[in-house]
Amino acid sequence: MADKCDLCLLGLIILSSLLTGTSGDDDVFISSGENVSLSYNKTLSDCNSTTWTYYNGHSAEVELITGGIKNKDSERHERLSLESDCSLNIKNVTVEDYGLYICQQYVNGERQGPDADVSLHVLHVSVSPSSSSSSSSSSSSQTEISPGRSVTLSCQLYSLYTCDYLVRSEGFELLWVNQAGVDLRTDSRYQILLSSAPDRCIILTLTTTLLNEDDNREWRCQLTRKNQLETSVRYTVKYSDPADTASETEVSVTAGSLYRVIVIIVEIAVFAAPTVILLQIICARRAGRKDSKHPEEIEMPTILE
Incomplete structure (x- = not known):
């Protein structure tokens, strides 16, 4: 009720x-x-x-x-x-x-x-895959992801109004554009799909495979009403610095090598310790037998004529 x-x-x-x-x-x-x-x-x-x-x-x-x-x-x-x-x-x-x-x-x-x-x-943009690291500011968002991977950006308008009212009656529209303001629907490398949900009247997803030249590239989702801009969200793709990646790899390899050396030393110490103790016991027993011999049993050195 x-x-x-x-x-x-x-x-x-x-x-x-x-x-x-x-x-x-x-x-x-x-x-x-x-x-x-x-x-x-x-x-x-x-x-x-x-x-x-x-x-x-x-x-x-x-x-x-x-x-x-x-x-x-x-x-x-x-x-x-x-x-x-x-x-x-x-x-x-x-x-x-x-x-x-x-x-x-x-x-x-x-x-x-x-x-x-x-x-x-409220106009909002989210990115997938969710495993990529992302950060947001008051007017822009960015994500760090490797070139060659597929990325999907979802632009969503959260509203109490129905889609019929906003789109048909008021002429609202969502658009994905590049930095120059060109509609990305004109570029075949972008797959753009329009849908809706109960609390998100308009959802416009953009899917593409990232190229090397996409580093620091900006895409914008724009909300327009009768071709007049109401608000927009910028999204920027930023690739990780290869030098930082190489440095992290070198540090990881060095740490791994040091770990293996320590493991080998410990293993040698564990297996060598019983052998050393056994040799010490044998030497001690031999020394004890020599000390317990009678004087007459001690062999005299042969005197050369």
Whole structure:
């Protein structure tokens, strides 16, 4: 029952935005890793009565800001802050931040002025194989992988809206382009596939086999609406330095050789120790027998005439 209510609420919100024409003015598109500010045209002079509520379509509403104070029970409270104009700031946006943000002001329990409904849409790029090392910054990502291997980049738009609405009604489109802005669909070495998922309206994957000249090459996933750029994510491939690889190999070989020498020495010591002890016992016994002979039994040296 709760799931049906959530779906109804989401449908009403989207329908309301379509009928009032607020979609676009209240939509914010951002790339993961960046910072974003969700604005609110406040009615009161201060933000002590401001409440920001979050809804993602999967769970109940969560109050992020209550009476101008951050809710510490929220998982993202450390990344949130409230501006003097009551705008909500979110640092280092993640894919979990997409959804609907509602701002309201209350005085003595009565709502003041209109609500602000802001839909946050997050564009994110992931890479496979997952074994490659990767790093991300606020506006770009990069991965270290060897040439000759196949790599797949997946560009995903996380949104509450349906694909039919975003693509057909609003004219949204995802594109993979090179550094010069040329659509990679025109190059046969790239395989590009479009798909979707319940919480990721648009998924555009790019698959290619890396060449030597791809070192430090940049690809961009762009989100456009009616040919106007909304946001983009850059992805750069960086090959490991061959000198560093050779140095690491040399160190590894040296360490391995030293280990083998130590093992041989230990093995020799283990097997040689019993032999040395046995020789010492034999020598000691022989020396003891000579000392125990009677004087008359001791052979006299032959005197030469």
